[in-house]
Amino acid sequence: MHASPLHDGGGRVAGAVIVLHDISELVRLEKVRRDFVANASHELKTPVTAIRGMAETIIDDPKLDPGKRASFIEKIKNQSMRLSALLADLLTISHLESEDQRSAETPIIDLREAVSVPVEEMAPQARERGIDMTAILPDSPVQILGDMDMLKRAVINLVDNAIKYTGKGGKIDITVAQDGGEAILEVKDTGIGIAKNDHERIFERFYRVDRARSRELGGTGLGLSIVKNIILSHEGTIDINSEPGNGSTFLLHFPLVSPSS
Numbered sequence: 001m002h003a004s005p006l007h008d009g010g011g012r013v014a015g016a017v018i019v020l021h022d023i024s025e026l027v028r029l030e031k032v033r034r035d036f037v038a039n040a041s042h043e044l045k046t047p048v049t050a051i052r053g054m055a056e057t058i059i060d061d062p063k064l065d066p067g068k069r070a071s072f073i074e075k076i077k078n079q080s081m082r083l084s085a086l087l088a089d090l091l092t093i094s095h096l097e098s099e100d101q102r103s104a105e106t107p108i109i110d111l112r113e114a115v116s117v118p119v120e121e122m123a124p125q126a127r128e129r130g131i132d133m134t135a136i137l138p139d140s141p142v143q144i145l146g147d148m149d150m151l152k153r154a155v156i157n158l159v160d161n162a163i164k165y166t167g168k169g170g171k172i173d174i175t176v177a178q179d180g181g182e183a184i185l186e187v188k189d190t191g192i193g194i195a196k197n198d199h200e201r202i203f204e205r206f207y208r209v210d211r212a213r214s215r216e217l218g219g220t221g222l223g224l225s226i227v228k229n230i231i232l233s234h235e236g237t238i239d240i241n242s243e244p245g246n247g248s249t250f251l252l253h254f255p256l257v258s259p260s261s
């Protein structure tokens with residue numbers, strides 16, 4: 001708050017001007033940033049501590065039971081993979097944040113390609129878990145302005161979740177369509193679903209409905225926050241339709257490139 005007296009012609013105080021600035025958003029953003037650094041440090045510390053502890057045990061105890069030794073080495077490998085996944089996600093976030101607004105030279109891309117390539121790559125993963133995954137793409141190109149690598153990343157994160165949170169015998173349908181000036185991408189699974197209370201929160205960095213389960217499945221808790229960032233930088237929207245036990249649908253909309261442009 002800033003306040004100053006108002007003087008009249010004779011130099012007497014005749015009133016005051018008070019200017020109020022609403023800094024709630026600034027304070028909130030500062031808190032988000034602080035929390036992010038704290039959470040990221042904590043998430044990084046956990047695997048590093050585990051790796052160090054197991055490596056030290058192997059070094060310090062030459063008579064360690066071979067079975068135990070092998071299991072420690074396996075765990076060191078798993079923890080370092082977890083660390084790699086975290087660092088990769090953090091780098092993506094930093095890349096997304098450092099990127100300027102969408103530049104004029106953003107190329108026209110075919111949304112079908114941003115979907116078909118990752119879906120094909122992830123098909124073995126789905127098959128391995130006994131999940132039937134199908135992509136339904138239109139015959140003609142679905143043109144939007146965008147960054148192909150980033151859009152593929154968003155699709156990978158959504159399909160990765162669909163696979164992880166859907167059990168054996170489940171089904172995943174990925175559909176691309178266009179309607180009334182918009183490109184539509186839908187990722188639908190028959191998995192565990194998400195309670196209404198969590199619909200907003202799952203897009204927050206490091207938020208997981210079930211922390212232990214996500215960890216066990218190799219999740220970082222950053223996937224959907226990255227998806228949301230990518231969608232917003234493409235002037236798109238993301239909606240979720242889900243309830244526990246009834247699967248989840250993530251619905252994305254992007255502006256289509258109009259035929260005249």
Ligand SMILES: Nc1ncnc2c1ncn2[C@@H]1O[C@H](COP(=O)(O)OP(=O)(O)O)[C@@H](O)[C@H]1O
Nearest residue numbers: 161162165202208209214219220221222223224
């Ligand atoms: N398709 C889905 N079905 C059920 N739950 C999901 C799905 N996608 C995301 N979630 C929930 O949202 C949380 C955040 O997702 P994400 O940011 O990708 O992190 P994670 O690394 O845990 O996958 C997940 O931990 C999970 O609880």
Ligand SMILES: [Mg+2]
Nearest residue numbers: 161219223224
């Ligand atoms: Mg994920």
